[in-house]
Amino acid sequence: MIADGRRLAYNLNILALVCMQAPLYGALMVQLTGDLPCPLCLLERLGMFAVIIGLVMNVRLGIRPAHYGFSIAGAMTGMAIAGRHVSLHINDPPGGGYGGSVLGLHLYTWALIIFLCFLAGSAVLLMIPDGIDESGDEVTPRARWSASRPARVVCYAAVVICVVNAVLALMECGPGQCPDDPTGYWIFGS
Amino acid sequence: MLALIFTIQAIALVLVLQEKKKVAVGCFWASLGLTLIWFNHHSTESLGFLF
Numbered sequence: 001m002i003a004d005g006r007r008l009a010y011n012l013n014i015l016a017l018v019c020m021q022a023p024l025y026g027a028l029m030v031q032l033t034g035d036l037p038c039p040l041c042l043l044e045r046l047g048m049f050a051v052i053i054g055l056v057m058n059v060r061l062g063i064r065p066a067h068y069g070f071s072i073a074g075a076m077t078g079m080a081i082a083g084r085h086v087s088l089h090i091n092d093p094p095g096g097g098y099g100g101s102v103l104g105l106h107l108y109t110w111a112l113i114i115f116l117c118f119l120a121g122s123a124v125l126l127m128i129p130d131g132i133d134e135s136g137d138e139v140t141p142r143a144r145w146s147a148s149r150p151a152r153v154v155c156y157a158a159v160v161i162c163v164v165n166a167v168l169a170l171m172e173c174g175p176g177q178c179p180d181d182p183t184g185y186w187i188f189g190s
Numbered sequence: 191m192l193a194l195i196f197t198i199q200a201i202a203l204v205l206v207l208q209e210k211k212k213v214a215v216g217c218f219w220a221s222l223g224l225t226l227i228w229f230n231h232h233s234t235e236s237l238g239f240l241f
Contacts, residue, residue, distance in 0.1 A: 039232050040232065043192070043229050045196075046192070046195055046199065046221070046225045047225070049199045049203075050222055053202050053203060053214070054218075060206050060209070061209065061211055070215075077222060077226060077229075081225075142209075155207060156207075159203045162203055163196075166196035166197045167193075169196050170193035175191070175193070175194075176191065177191070178192060
């Protein structure tokens with residue numbers, strides 16, 4: 001029973017990592033088609049990476065309440081940013097808003113929904129019976145990490161997408177402030 | 191600035207994978223603090239505030 005609770009929490013952490021990375025890869029695809037992200041869109045991505053850091057800590061270093069706390073702090077930051085973004089466009093006419101939409105909702109609205117869903121999900125994760133690692137466990141976090149290929153793949157994918165975002169943000173905004181409605185990449189002089 | 195924050199987060203992720211938790215936690219809070227400062231800057235810029 002104890003091992004089951006921990007295994008369930010571990011697998012759900014990997015699933016949460018996939019669910020947090022999917023919109024980041026999707027947004028990257030949208031960006032590569034020429035739809036440049038605004039500063040608030042990039043700040044929402046930063047909130048998602050803050051969530052991801054806490055989840056990677058759970059997967060790599062063991063499941064701890066403090067690691068969930070890091071993710072929740074990131075989700076609350078992201079929710080504040082996405083909430084501000086939604087409220088900026090709330091009075092726009094139909095078809096307005098920034099950028100394209102997916103299933104009728106803009107990407108920043110999806111970001112707000114994702115952060116809310118994560119907060120609800122983390123409440124469930126924290127309530128899993130025996131879902132927190134303890135020092136006397138038979139299976140150590142290091143052994144579990146070595147045995148789980150999906151965990152390693154999803155964590156290294158998080159590093160890759162973070163580095164790609166850093167490079168693209170530098171190309172788009174340069175060292176200073178990003179324009180509110182970017183029309184081209186700073187590095188190409190536009 | 192945004193690229194710098196992304197870079198700090200990437201460093202935090204790599205440090206977590208290398209089991210260097212204390213430095214990773216420092217990077218996490220630094221990135222989150224900078225994110226909030228930059229968000230505040232973008233939100234209040236039109237009002238003419240310094241930050």
